[in-house]
Amino acid sequence: MKNLIKFELRKIITTRLALISIAAVLLLSVILSVSTLQNMYAFDGVSNEGRGKTAVEIDKSIAAKYEGVLTDKKIQQIMSDFKLTHDLHGMNAQYFYQNATQSAAFARFSDMNGNWNGDSISDVFGNEEIQVGYVNGWLNTSHNMAKILFALSLIIILMIAPVFSGEYGGVDNIILTSRYGKTKCATAKVIASLISALLITLLVFGFNLLFALMIYGTEGLNCSILFAPQEFVEGYIPFNITCATVLKHQLLLAFTSAVSVTGITLILSAFCKSQLIAFAVSAAIHIMPIMLPIPETSSLYRLIVLMPFYHSQYISILSVEQMKSGMLYAIWAIPVAVILMVIGTVVSRRLFAKHQVS
Amino acid sequence: MELTAIELTKQYGTKTAVDHLNITLSNGVYGLLGANGAGKTTLMRLLCDIQTPTSGKITLDGKRISEMGEKYRNLLGYLPQHFGYYPDFTPWDFLLYVAALKGLSEKQAKIKAAELLEAVGLTKESRQKIKTFSGGMKQRLGIAQAMLNNPHILILDEPTAGLDPKERVRFRNLISAFSKDRIVILSTHIVSDVEFMAEEIIMMKSGVILHFGKPQEITAEIDGQVWECTVLSSHAEQYTETLNISNLRNTENNCTTLRVIADYPPMENAIQVQPTLEDLYLFYFKGANE
Numbered sequence: 028m029k030n031l032i033k034f035e036l037r038k039i040i041t042t043r044l045a046l047i048s049i050a051a052v053l054l055l056s057v058i059l060s061v062s063t064l065q066n067m068y069a070f071d072g073v074s075n076e077g078r079g080k081t082a083v084e085i086d087k088s089i090a091a092k093y094e095g096v097l098t099d100k101k102i103q104q105i106m107s108d109f110k111l112t113h114d115l116h117g118m119n120a121q122y123f124y125q126n127a128t129q130s131a132a133f134a135r136f137s138d139m140n141g142n143w144n145g146d147s148i149s150d151v152f153g154n155e156e157i158q159v160g161y162v163n164g165w166l167n168t169s170h171n172m173a174k175i176l177f178a179l180s181l182i183i184i185l186m187i188a189p190v191f192s193g194e195y196g197g198v199d200n201i202i203l204t205s206r207y208g209k210t211k212c213a214t215a216k217v218i219a220s221l222i223s224a225l226l227i228t229l230l231v232f233g234f235n236l237l238f239a240l241m242i243y244g245t246e247g248l249n250c251s252i253l254f255a256p257q258e259f260v261e262g263y264i265p266f267n268i269t270c271a272t273v274l275k276h277q278l279l280l281a282f283t284s285a286v287s288v289t290g291i292t293l294i295l296s297a298f299c300k301s302q303l304i305a306f307a308v309s310a311a312i313h314i315m316p317i318m319l320p321i322p323e324t325s326s327l328y329r330l331i332v333l334m335p336f337y338h339s340q341y342i343s344i345l346s347v348e349q350m351k352s353g354m355l356y357a358i359w360a361i362p363v364a365v366i367l368m369v370i371g372t373v374v375s376r377r378l379f380a381k382h383q384v385s
Numbered sequence: 386m387e388l389t390a391i392e393l394t395k396q397y398g399t400k401t402a403v404d405h406l407n408i409t410l411s412n413g414v415y416g417l418l419g420a421n422g423a424g425k426t427t428l429m430r431l432l433c434d435i436q437t438p439t440s441g442k443i444t445l446d447g448k449r450i451s452e453m454g455e456k457y458r459n460l461l462g463y464l465p466q467h468f469g470y471y472p473d474f475t476p477w478d479f480l481l482y483v484a485a486l487k488g489l490s491e492k493q494a495k496i497k498a499a500e501l502l503e504a505v506g507l508t509k510e511s512r513q514k515i516k517t518f519s520g521g522m523k524q525r526l527g528i529a530q531a532m533l534n535n536p537h538i539l540i541l542d543e544p545t546a547g548l549d550p551k552e553r554v555r556f557r558n559l560i561s562a563f564s565k566d567r568i569v570i571l572s573t574h575i576v577s578d579v580e581f582m583a584e585e586i587i588m589m590k591s592g593v594i595l596h597f598g599k600p601q602e603i604t605a606e607i608d609g610q611v612w613e614c615t616v617l618s619s620h621a622e623q624y625t626e627t628l629n630i631s632n633l634r635n636t637e638n639n640c641t642t643l644r645v646i647a648d649y650p651p652m653e654n655a656i657q658v659q660p661t662l663e664d665l666y667l668f669y670f671k672g673a674n675e
Binding site: 030031034038041042043194196197198199200201202203204205206207208209210212383384 | 430433434435436437454455458459461462463465467468469470471473481482483485486487488491530534
């Protein structure tokens with residue numbers, strides 16, 4: 028069995044298309060990370076201004092000044108430190124950006140003119156204890172990874188679509204007449220597919236994480252995502268969790284996405300005679316949930332976000348209200364992935380073993 | 386060991402590929418002859434349990450092969466007519482993979498793969514990628530994979546297709562040495578290969594068996610119907626249109642010797658000759674879609 032799994036792994040991972048795709052997704056990771064870094068801007072309100080790595084350093088030093096639990100006093104201080112000194116010509120000051128900390132404060136505690144809007148910490152965040160720090164880098168990394176994980180899920184489909192359908196071109200004759208062709212071989216294919224999907228997910232996630240660590244360091248990992256710049260205010264996760272928690276959930280969801288996609292693709296691979304059709308149908312099924320016109324307020328939405336596409340697009344599933352136990356709803360992605368994988372295993376093995384060679 | 390097909394039928398829609406076929410095969414080499422569409426490949430696939438019969442059954446020593454599962458497949462070696470391969474694999478890798486599928490240990494697999502690559506003359510090319518191989522080399526690799534597990538039942542669909550004469554001789558010798566106490570079934574269009582190797586001939590047409598027996602027994606069917614006659618070479622062409630000719634041979638003085646299959650002497654100088662399997666094949670399949 029071990030031997031068969033090794034051969035199946037080799038067949039999945041070492042094809043030219045798979046290797047090019049993996050290289051492409053790693054390149055995409057670098058491009059996204061570098062372009063995000065280069066687009067970063069920060070001004071310390073006095074004299075220091077910069078882009079890229081300089082902006083990160085400026086933002087970090089500003090965040091360090093206010094680190095710890097967010098208080099009304101700190102808000103007043105930030106509002107004062109970054110008080111507007113010039114006319115915005117009608118622009119809403121809540122959207123005015125000097126640096127990450129200023130933007131986080133102004134987005135929630137400023138009026139249109141840049142003055143304090145009168146809200147206190149408890150008005151905005153309730154009783155939540157908000158840890159302040161440099162979260163911008165990690166939240167951007169998280170955003171970029173959602174894009175990369177979507178590309179990754181398509182690559183997993185691309186790699187797994189030929190697992191069974193690729194054999195229907197003639198090797199099925201040999202496989203299905205060999206001793207383990209209808210039993211262990213199909214199991215080895217399923218195991219190898221799962222291992223490949225998990226390995227490539229780990230590789231891509233790890234690569235992005237390391238890259239982010241090199242750029243942003245570990246600062247901000249223990250800070251709340253709620254006190255983030257303006258761009259993370261609307262449509263972002265509405266819970267008081269840390270950047271590290273977001274990343275942990277994102278990693279979990281990346282794995283559940285990989286497992287779910289593998290389960291679905293295996294079924295279609297065993298069902299379709301052509302690998303191209305298996306790929307196209309699997310990809311269409313994967314993307315389909317975003318085409319469904321289901322509003323977030325609908326109870327159906329809670330089911331839709333459990334589809335693998337939303338696992339990789341972590342914000343939607345992490346934004347569903349927490350369960351009574353206080354756990355995030357996203358935890359349901361685990362049983363969904365297990366169920367899809369079990370169905371994928373049983374159905375694909377059966378379809379392959381019963382396949383009539385033609 | 387007895388492999389038996391009982392009332393075996395396979396239909397594809399309205400087309401019947403194998404029609405209520407009954408046959409019992411015991412140890413020996415069987416040559417399966419028939420034109421394209423005769424049902425040879427379908428019969429082989431049914432015997433390999435990779436197609437399910439529409440009706441009827443196949444048994445091995447009284448047990449249904451479909452219920453024997455791994456036990457049956459462990460006894461089986463199969464060379465399909467068209468087999469796929471993994472272009473980036475070398476023959477060595479491919480044989481080790483098939484050996485793993487057949488349940489051989491890594492050590493056994495390496496010994497057997499080396500032995501078979503030598504037997505089919507691919508030792509030198511064992512580390513080249515299969516995608517660089519010619520049709521004949523791929524065919525030899527296919528033969529090797531079929532024999533990896535020392536199968537008791539070896540089914541070969543067109544094994545000599547693409548092989549040059551030297552390779553065909555090598556293949557014949559390989560099969561002759563291998564076939565003792567085993568059931569070997571091979572189909573081919575090259576009648577001479579069957580003549581050399583097969584102890585018994587199964588002649589199929591339209592999904593049914595026309596003849597089943599030893600070559601000399603079944604050629605007796607057309608005893609007295611094979612003739613040789615000599616004509617002027619310039620007239621030979623017109624005879625091919627009117628007579629069932631199995632062979633033309635140019636001789637001296639602008640003459641051609643025709644080998645004719647006919648109930649009566651086709652011309653005055655015709656001499657009756659001993660029928661061969663090829664004559665019998667042409668007797669049945671003249672005009673069939675080859």
